[in-house]
Amino acid sequence: MKQQKTSFRDIFTKYGIVVVLIVMILLMSIVKPSFRTLNNVMNILTQSSVYGILALGMTLVIVSKGIDLSVGSILALSAVVAASLGQSETASARYFASLPELPIIVPILAALLIGCLCGFINGGLIAYTGIPAFIATLGMTTIARGFAYIYTNGKPVSTLIPEFKFIGQGRVLGIPMPVLIYLVMIFITWILMNNTRFGKRVYAVGGNIHAAEVSGVNVKKMLVLIYTYMGLLAGIAGIVSTARMVSAQPGLAAGYELTAIASTTIGGTSHSGGIGTIWGAVVGALVLSVMRNGMTILGIHSYWQQIVEGLVIIVAVILDMRKNARKA
Amino acid sequence: MDRDEFLLRMINIEKNFPGVQALKGVNFAVRTGEIHALVGENGAGKSTLMKCLIGIYTPNSGEIHFAGQEIDHYSTAKALEMGISMIHQELSPVLYRPIMENLWLGREPLNKFGLVDHQKMYEMSQEILKEIELDEDPQTLMANLTVAKMQMVEIAKAISYDAKLIIMDEPSSALTEHEEQQLFRIIRKLKAKGTSVIYISHRLSEIFEIADIVTVFRDGKNVGTERIDQLTMEQIIEMMIGRPMDEMYPKIPAEIGETILQVKNLSHKKYFRNISFEVRRGEIFGIAGLVGAGRTEVIETIFGVRPKLTGEIIVHGKPVEINSPRDAIANRMSFLTEDRRATGIFSVLGVETNIALPNYDQFLTRLKFIDHSAVTDACADFVDKIQIKTPSLNQAVQNLSGGNQQKVLLARWLMTVPDILLLDEPTRGIDVGAKAEIYRLITMLAGQGKCIIMVSSELPEILGMSDRILVMHEGKMTGILENTPDLTQNKIMRYATGTDDDYKEIG
Numbered sequence: 001m002k003q004q005k006t007s008f009r010d011i012f013t014k015y016g017i018v019v020v021l022i023v024m025i026l027l028m029s030i031v032k033p034s035f036r037t038l039n040n041v042m043n044i045l046t047q048s049s050v051y052g053i054l055a056l057g058m059t060l061v062i063v064s065k066g067i068d069l070s071v072g073s074i075l076a077l078s079a080v081v082a083a084s085l086g087q088s089e090t091a092s093a094r095y096f097a098s099l100p101e102l103p104i105i106v107p108i109l110a111a112l113l114i115g116c117l118c119g120f121i122n123g124g125l126i127a128y129t130g131i132p133a134f135i136a137t138l139g140m141t142t143i144a145r146g147f148a149y150i151y152t153n154g155k156p157v158s159t160l161i162p163e164f165k166f167i168g169q170g171r172v173l174g175i176p177m178p179v180l181i182y183l184v185m186i187f188i189t190w191i192l193m194n195n196t197r198f199g200k201r202v203y204a205v206g207g208n209i210h211a212a213e214v215s216g217v218n219v220k221k222m223l224v225l226i227y228t229y230m231g232l233l234a235g236i237a238g239i240v241s242t243a244r245m246v247s248a249q250p251g252l253a254a255g256y257e258l259t260a261i262a263s264t265t266i267g268g269t270s271h272s273g274g275i276g277t278i279w280g281a282v283v284g285a286l287v288l289s290v291m292r293n294g295m296t297i298l299g300i301h302s303y304w305q306q307i308v309e310g311l312v313i314i315v316a317v318i319l320d321m322r323k324n325a326r327k328a
Numbered sequence: 329m330d331r332d333e334f335l336l337r338m339i340n341i342e343k344n345f346p347g348v349q350a351l352k353g354v355n356f357a358v359r360t361g362e363i364h365a366l367v368g369e370n371g372a373g374k375s376t377l378m379k380c381l382i383g384i385y386t387p388n389s390g391e392i393h394f395a396g397q398e399i400d401h402y403s404t405a406k407a408l409e410m411g412i413s414m415i416h417q418e419l420s421p422v423l424y425r426p427i428m429e430n431l432w433l434g435r436e437p438l439n440k441f442g443l444v445d446h447q448k449m450y451e452m453s454q455e456i457l458k459e460i461e462l463d464e465d466p467q468t469l470m471a472n473l474t475v476a477k478m479q480m481v482e483i484a485k486a487i488s489y490d491a492k493l494i495i496m497d498e499p500s501s502a503l504t505e506h507e508e509q510q511l512f513r514i515i516r517k518l519k520a521k522g523t524s525v526i527y528i529s530h531r532l533s534e535i536f537e538i539a540d541i542v543t544v545f546r547d548g549k550n551v552g553t554e555r556i557d558q559l560t561m562e563q564i565i566e567m568m569i570g571r572p573m574d575e576m577y578p579k580i581p582a583e584i585g586e587t588i589l590q591v592k593n594l595s596h597k598k599y600f601r602n603i604s605f606e607v608r609r610g611e612i613f614g615i616a617g618l619v620g621a622g623r624t625e626v627i628e629t630i631f632g633v634r635p636k637l638t639g640e641i642i643v644h645g646k647p648v649e650i651n652s653p654r655d656a657i658a659n660r661m662s663f664l665t666e667d668r669r670a671t672g673i674f675s676v677l678g679v680e681t682n683i684a685l686p687n688y689d690q691f692l693t694r695l696k697f698i699d700h701s702a703v704t705d706a707c708a709d710f711v712d713k714i715q716i717k718t719p720s721l722n723q724a725v726q727n728l729s730g731g732n733q734q735k736v737l738l739a740r741w742l743m744t745v746p747d748i749l750l751l752d753e754p755t756r757g758i759d760v761g762a763k764a765e766i767y768r769l770i771t772m773l774a775g776q777g778k779c780i781i782m783v784s785s786e787l788p789e790i791l792g793m794s795d796r797i798l799v800m801h802e803g804k805m806t807g808i809l810e811n812t813p814d815l816t817q818n819k820i821m822r823y824a825t826g827t828d829d830d831y832k833e834i835g
């Protein structure tokens with residue numbers, strides 16, 4: 001296949017955010033040697049895994065010109081259900097007192113199922129009633145959160161079987177399990193977006209829904225699938241989240257949808273649809289977690305961290321729009 | 329007639345939308361290897377019929393036979409599979425994806441693992457691009473192509489389905505003459521291979537060049553199918569508008585009065601230089617030239633949309649400083665822009681609001697509130713006077729036809745009581761019938777003593793309407809021509825291409 005010529009300028013406009021990430025890492029490494037310890041690196045990766053996984057799905061959603069505000073709530077609902085099915089027999093407050101200890105696969109499947117179901121409902125509403133994604137998922141946000149509270153009666157679910165602890169805190173070949181799960185999901189989603197018909201159609205639906213339709217793409221089905229995949233990832237993030245704390249509570253992950261949207265956006269995914277990459281979502285998530293970690297090490301107060309984060313999101317989008325304006 | 333010679337027969341097709349019967353029992357048939365032109369005014373039902381054929385709409389009743397089989401209740405995907413493909417009027421590129429993904433969208437070649445085979449897709453794309461003589465790398469993003477090249481990609485896509493029947497809805501609207509010839513070559517090649525083409529176009533001259541058969545639509549009905557060599561252009565237009573064609577250009581010489589607008593050595597830093605002319609009361613002053621000659625930019629600069637570099641604008645003998653459209657309006661100028669959807673109408677707002685929006689200052693009560701009944705009266709008056717066809721003053725403008733939208737805009741500007749009317753492509757994208765009405769309006773306004781400057785790409789329109797014609801070539805004026813009966817399109821073209829140039833020495 002013929003390669004297109006690329007100039008340095010092209011490389012910078014295309015990979016600008018990577019340059020920013022590298023500069024941040026270099027600066028932090030020089031200023032605070034504690035930043036560059038292996039332990040801290042794993043820490044950063046682990047911290048970004050939960051919203052990083054959400055950002056992968058959010059990329060599909062935003063590329064298709066949608067938005068999903070409900071992922072934090074879906075995460076929480078899947079998490080509490082998974083936790084309730086994964087309590088050890090020694091737990092003092094057992095959710096299902098009469099059940100024996102279940103194998104880990106049961107709570108995992110339950111979380112994935114709940115995630116998919118919520119996403120399926122989101123997608124179905126958007127595709128078949130025509131209401132905007134913003135509204136459909138805004139509704140789902142409070143509904144899923146409400147169910148999470150009802151299900152747990154507002155209480156945390158804890159004392160889980162040891163397998164959870166392994167998923168949350170164990171390591172394989174020195175790599176923390178949450179990071180490993182994140183890497184696997186990156187790989188799968190990357191293949192999905194770049195090498196399958198499904199992925200090409202996601203871009204087409206967001207880039208020009210009319211074009212997709214007249215090319216024989218079943219746009220409604222695509223929307224349902226996209227939001228279902230987002231739900232699935234929320235379910236996976238729910239398990240990782242539960243496993244890291246070895247408990248789950250219904251108020252979990254509030255605001256994570258915004259972090260996921262921010263990661264995706266910083267990574268160059270356009271809210272006008274049709275543009276965005278999986279590696280962008282990964283880099284975006286890393287930028288956020290390096291920033292948070294770095295500022296914490298530097299002793300910057302978390303209140304100020306929020307302000308810096310907000311500015312970074314805005315600046316990233318301004319730069320991105322410039323890039324696209326030049327192209328057009 | 330022998331049934332088998334027809335690839336497509338649509339019999340007694342009816343299609344209703346809430347409140348409208350779009351197709352009233354249409355019969356339509358296409359033979360194998362035939363280029364069948366479909367003409368009619370906007371809203372006559374051509375596009376609706378084609379959408380029924382391609383599976384976007386399902387007809388309420390009627391039969392469709394294709395390649396010897398009756399087909400019913402099918403999707404677009406199924407239609408494509410059966411060999412019916414369509415080049416849609418609205419371009420439909422997925423902009424930020426490569427050409428090749430646009431070409432094979434929905435049917436990307438797969439490798440043995442079920443993943444998209446990019447290498448194969450690339451090669452297949454190269455082949456098809458070569459066939460339509462489009463010299464672009466299949467990996468180029470659609471966004472980096474010109475509109476004309478995007479159009480060629482759409483054509484390539486339609487061909488790539490190996491269709492038996494290709495519907496082309498205004499395929500040439502974005503093409504240059506050279507590209508149009510390229511398109512015709514491709515169409516003839518398709519015909520030679522036995523592919524049938526349904527060709528929808530507003531440019532009748534094109535139809536005479538390429539089509540074998542023409543079917544005319546009016547009012548949701550097929551009003552006639554004829555061999556193209558049996559008809560004249562006038563006959564086709566009469567079938568389209570359903571009445572004998574009056575004078576298309578109802579130009580009545582108006583009383584020419586004193587000079588109202590003078591432009592002296594007007595230059596723009598990029599688009600044009602040293603433009604000088606004057607326009608008098610009652611005069612229609614045409615500006616002609618090829619695309620990119622700077623015509624639109626001249627009147628945009630006069631109206632204050634673009635900053636001038638040097639030069640003078642004199643209204644009623646007094647030099648005026650125009651730095652914004654506000655200044656221009658204050659000097660009683662009005663500007664009907666070229667792209668009415670992008671820069672003219674507020675599509676979801678009603679007719680009244682659209683007319684009154686820049687004019688509310690005229691209708692304030694003593695306490696500076698808007699006097700709504702006065703607004704309504706004034707708008708109703710205009711709707712009446714220039715015959716805007718709308719069910720009510722509150723109808724959203726997007727639901728009106730192009731011609732009526734244009735009239736709404738004219739009404740808006742007439743309400744400012746202008747002396748100088750700047751019209752940029754006043755009849756672009758509107759029907760033949762509505763065009764004639766717009767021409768009548770323009771003539772009437774000139775007769776009332778307005779001074780009118782009209783930019784147009786359509787030479788018959790320029791010749792039919794103007795008193796004098798400014799011709800531009802690459803940002804310079806090459807001539808101001810009196811519109812005498814011996815002035816021809818050819819002569820204007822000589823000036824527009826810079827072959828003739830009365831102002832060479834000024835440069």
